[in-house]
Amino acid sequence: MSIDIRSDTVTKPSPEMRRAIAEADVGDDYLDGDPTTRQLEATVAELLGKERALFFPSGTMANQCAIWALAERGTEMYADYGSHINDWEMVGAAALAGVQLRAVQGEGPMMEAQSLERAFRAPAPSAPRASLVCLENTHNSAGGLVTPLAGVRAMHDVARNHGCAVHLDGARLWNAATASGTPLHEFAQYADTVMVSFSKGLGAPIGAALAGSDELLVRANEHRKRLGGVMRQSGIASAGALYGVRHNRDRLMDDHDKATRFSLIVDRAIAATVAPPDSNIVMIDLTPGLSAHDVVRRVAEHGVKVGVWSPTRVRAVMHLDVTMEQVEAAGEAVLTGLDEAWRALGDTSEWPATPRR
Numbered sequence: 001m002s003i004d005i006r007s008d009t010v011t012k013p014s015p016e017m018r019r020a021i022a023e024a025d026v027g028d029d030y031l032d033g034d035p036t037t038r039q040l041e042a043t044v045a046e047l048l049g050k051e052r053a054l055f056f057p058s059g060t061m062a063n064q065c066a067i068w069a070l071a072e073r074g075t076e077m078y079a080d081y082g083s084h085i086n087d088w089e090m091v092g093a094a095a096l097a098g099v100q101l102r103a104v105q106g107e108g109p110m111m112e113a114q115s116l117e118r119a120f121r122a123p124a125p126s127a128p129r130a131s132l133v134c135l136e137n138t139h140n141s142a143g144g145l146v147t148p149l150a151g152v153r154a155m156h157d158v159a160r161n162h163g164c165a166v167h168l169d170g171a172r173l174w175n176a177a178t179a180s181g182t183p184l185h186e187f188a189q190y191a192d193t194v195m196v197s198f199s200k201g202l203g204a205p206i207g208a209a210l211a212g213s214d215e216l217l218v219r220a221n222e223h224r225k226r227l228g229g230v231m232r233q234s235g236i237a238s239a240g241a242l243y244g245v246r247h248n249r250d251r252l253m254d255d256h257d258k259a260t261r262f263s264l265i266v267d268r269a270i271a272a273t274v275a276p277p278d279s280n281i282v283m284i285d286l287t288p289g290l291s292a293h294d295v296v297r298r299v300a301e302h303g304v305k306v307g308v309w310s311p312t313r314v315r316a317v318m319h320l321d322v323t324m325e326q327v328e329a330a331g332e333a334v335l336t337g338l339d340e341a342w343r344a345l346g347d348t349s350e351w352p353a354t355p356r357r
C-alpha cells in the first residue's frame with residue numbers, strides 16, 4: 001500500500017488532462033499571445049469578476065508580483081502570522097518589493113478583522129505607513145479553514161479604512177467557494193488582486209493566475225517579466241489548468257468529505273486531537289511528548305505518507321488521486337502510527353491503546 005496525502009500538490013495529470021495538454025493550441029505568449037493561455041486567463045477573470053487575469057508558473061510568483069504591484073516601497077504590509085506569504089515565500093516582500101511584513105496573530109487560529117485592526121500602528125510622523133493587507137482563503141496553516149464572506153468583507157473594510165490595498169492569496173479559493181457555497185467573484189470583490197492556484201485541488205501539474213484590474217495587471221506583468229516568468233508556448237501548462245478549472249471544480253466537495261472521514265478516524269487516537277476540517281486539509285495535533293517527525297516516519301512504515309507541519313503537528317491533505325477507501329485505510333494507518341509512537345514514549349501500560357471503535 002502506498003498512499004500519499006502529504007499535499008494536494010502531489011496529484012498527477014489524469015489521461016484526459018494529459019490529452020488536453022498534448023492537443024493544446026499554442027503560440028509564443030510573449031510575442032503574439034498563447035491562445036490556450038489567453039482562454040484560461042479570460043475564464044479565470046470572468047469567474048473572479050475581474051478585468052483581467054495573468055497566468056503564472058507558480059502561486060508564490062503570483063503572490064510576490066501582486067505585493068510588488070500593490071505595496072509602496074518603504075511601507076509596511078500586514079498578513080496573518082501563519083500565512084503562506086509570511087512563512088514560505090522567502091521574505092519576498094522585503095527582498096523584492098522593499099516592504100516590511102507585520103505578521104498578525106489572530107485571536108483564534110487565523111487573522112480576523114479585530115486582530116487586524118489592533119495591529120495597525122497609531123499614525124505618527126515617525127511611524128511607518130501601511131500600504132497593503134494580504135488575506136488567505138482557505139487558510140493552509142490553520143487547517144484549510146474558510147473565512148466566510150462577512151469575515152473577508154470585515155478585513156477588507158479595516159484595510160480600506162487604513163488606506164491599504166488588499167491582496168487575496170486564494171491558492172485554495174476554489175475550496176473556500178465549494179465549502180461555503182459562496183461564488184468565487186463574491187470573495188474576489190473584496191480584494192484588488194486575487195491569486196488562484198491550479199496545481200492543488202484542481203489537479204493541474206503547473207500554474208497559478210493573478211486577477212485584478214487592467215492597470216494593476218500591467219504592473220504585475222512587468223514584475224513577472226522581471227522575474228523571468230514569461231513562458232513561451234505556455235499553453236502546454238495552461239491547458240492542464242484550463243482542464244482543471246472546467247472539470248475538477250465540481251468534485252472538490254468529495255475531497256472535503258474525505259477530509260471529514262479521515263479526521264473522524266484519526267480523532268479516535270489517544271495521542272492526538274483533530275479539529276473538524278472545513279475543506280480538504282486535516283491537521284493532527286500531537287499530545288505533548290510526541291514528535292511529528294517520529295509519527296510521520298512510523299506512519300510511512302504502514303504505507304501512508306503524511307507531512308510534518310511543525311514539531312507537534314502533522315498535516316494530511318485530501319485530493320483527487322485518493323479514493324474514499326484509501327482515505328479510510330490511511331486513517332487507520334495514522335491511528336496505528338500514533339499508537340506506536342505513544343507506546344514508545346515509555347511505560348504507558350496503564351493507558352489503553354486507542355479503542356478500535
Ligand SMILES: Cc1ncc(COP(=O)(O)O)c(C=O)c1O
Binds near residue numbers: 059060061085
Ligand atoms: C496558501 C498558499 N499560497 C500560496 C502557495 C504557493 O503556491 P506555489 O506552490 O504554486 O508557489 C501555496 C502552496 O502550497 C499555498 O498553500
